[in-house]
Amino acid sequence: MKDAIIDIVKREGQRPSEPFQADKLYASIYAACLSVRAHEGEARKIANTITELVTAWCNTKPEVTSGDLRRVAARHLTAYHPDAAYLYTQHKLIL
Amino acid sequence: MDIIDAFIIIGVAALIHASFQLGVSMLTLLGSHTIGKNRSHAKLLRLTGSYLLGAGVMTALLLSTTSLVLLAIFESQDIPLLAWAITCGLLMGLGVAMWAFYYRKEQGTTLWLPRSLATYLAQRTKATHLSGEAFGLGLTGVFAELLFIIGPLAISALVLIQLPAAWQLAGVGFYTLISLLSLLIVAGLIGSGHRISQIQKWRETNKRFLQFIGGGGLMILGLYVYVEKVITVLTEAGMQ
Numbered sequence: 178m179k180d181a182i183i184d185i186v187k188r189e190g191q192r193p194s195e196p197f198q199a200d201k202l203y204a205s206i207y208a209a210c211l212s213v214r215a216h217e218g219e220a221r222k223i224a225n226t227i228t229e230l231v232t233a234w235c236n237t238k239p240e241v242t243s244g245d246l247r248r249v250a251a252r253h254l255t256a257y258h259p260d261a262a263y264l265y266t267q268h269k270l271i272l
Numbered sequence: 273m274d275i276i277d278a279f280i281i282i283g284v285a286a287l288i289h290a291s292f293q294l295g296v297s298m299l300t301l302l303g304s305h306t307i308g309k310n311r312s313h314a315k316l317l318r319l320t321g322s323y324l325l326g327a328g329v330m331t332a333l334l335l336s337t338t339s340l341v342l343l344a345i346f347e348s349q350d351i352p353l354l355a356w357a358i359t360c361g362l363l364m365g366l367g368v369a370m371w372a373f374y375y376r377k378e379q380g381t382t383l384w385l386p387r388s389l390a391t392y393l394a395q396r397t398k399a400t401h402l403s404g405e406a407f408g409l410g411l412t413g414v415f416a417e418l419l420f421i422i423g424p425l426a427i428s429a430l431v432l433i434q435l436p437a438a439w440q441l442a443g444v445g446f447y448t449l450i451s452l453l454s455l456l457i458v459a460g461l462i463g464s465g466h467r468i469s470q471i472q473k474w475r476e477t478n479k480r481f482l483q484f485i486g487g488g489g490l491m492i493l494g495l496y497v498y499v500e501k502v503i504t505v506l507t508e509a510g511m512q
Contacts, residue, residue, distance in 0.1 A: 208305075208308035208309065209308065211307055211308045211309075211310055212304045212305075212307045212308040212468050212469075213467045213468065213469045214307070214465065214467055217310070260467060260469040260470075261469070263469050263472070263473065264304065264468060264469045264472065267379075267380050267469075267472055267476075268301070268304065269380075269394075270378065270379055270380020270381065270382050271297050271300055271301050271304075271380060271381055271382075271394075271472065272294075272297045272298065272301065272381075272382065272383060272385070272390045272393055272394050272397075
């Protein structure tokens with residue numbers, strides 16, 4: 178998986194920007210899929226697909242925020258696994 | 273007050289305690305992270321079990337401590353009307369506060385907690401991978417919600433200290449068990465293979481209902497005890 182060469186603006190600039198890391202996105206999607214009891218193979222496949230789609234989207238943008246990244250990833254994930262997408266968007270809204 | 277009446281009040285107070293959602297949120301998050309990291313089912317059960325144990329121990333300790341403090345203040349076991357009135361006022365005030373700001377006006381089930389504390393708890397929950405840590409998390413979860421728990425705890429403690437010693441111990445156990453009901457149900461659902469997303473969806477859909485019955489329960493309990501312990505006594509005293 179190839180990282181897009183782009184900086185991610187974290188929390189609207191309140192935290193220092195960091196380079197886009199496809200592995201980090203992959204791990205979060207993979208964990209969300211496993212959390213809703215998806216099988217490992219299915220989780221890997223979905224995480225790969227979403228990461229590729231988001232990386233391609235990042236390559237078309239001059240600047241991306243972490244919120245944008247999460248929204249785009251969730252939108253794509255909804256098409257593949259709605260339950261995982263729900264948990265992916267909710268995990269910061271549980272507490 | 274006879275023992276059955278006392279246990280009904282303790283049971284209702286514990287049910288209201290069980291309707292508070294911080295512990296459930298933390299348990300949901302703990303389950304989600306544990307399953308998401310592909311840990312074994314046995315590990316999941318150990319962590320949720322330790323969390324429940326921690327929550328139970330903290331609840332029992334808080335109730336015992338509150339009872340001990342009240343017993344030290346009211347040595348004669350004859351509780352003044354003012355103490356009942358203050359506790360009922362506390363319950364009703366908490367009921368209004370629960371209706372007003374228990375949940376934030378956002379999506380999801382975000383609670384009234386200061387965001388820094390919520391972030392800290394979420395990070396600790398995410399980092400938990402040992403049973404001891406889960407136990408500590410259970411202790412912390414109950415303590416962090418002390419602002420709301422203090423109402424049901426205080427009224428239960430006032431009722432408890434009027435009972436014979438053996439019944440006091442039973443009362444602490446009874447309160448602890450009932451207050452853990454919501455956590456036991458969620459732990460059971462997670463352990464039996466239900467999806468965390470389904471549990472969270474149910475919680476999100478029904479959050480206003482839970483807020484309503486929690487706040488309403490506090491007010492009704494406060495009103496009931498006020499009538500039973502203050503107005504009735506004053507009326508009887510006026511008749512004599």
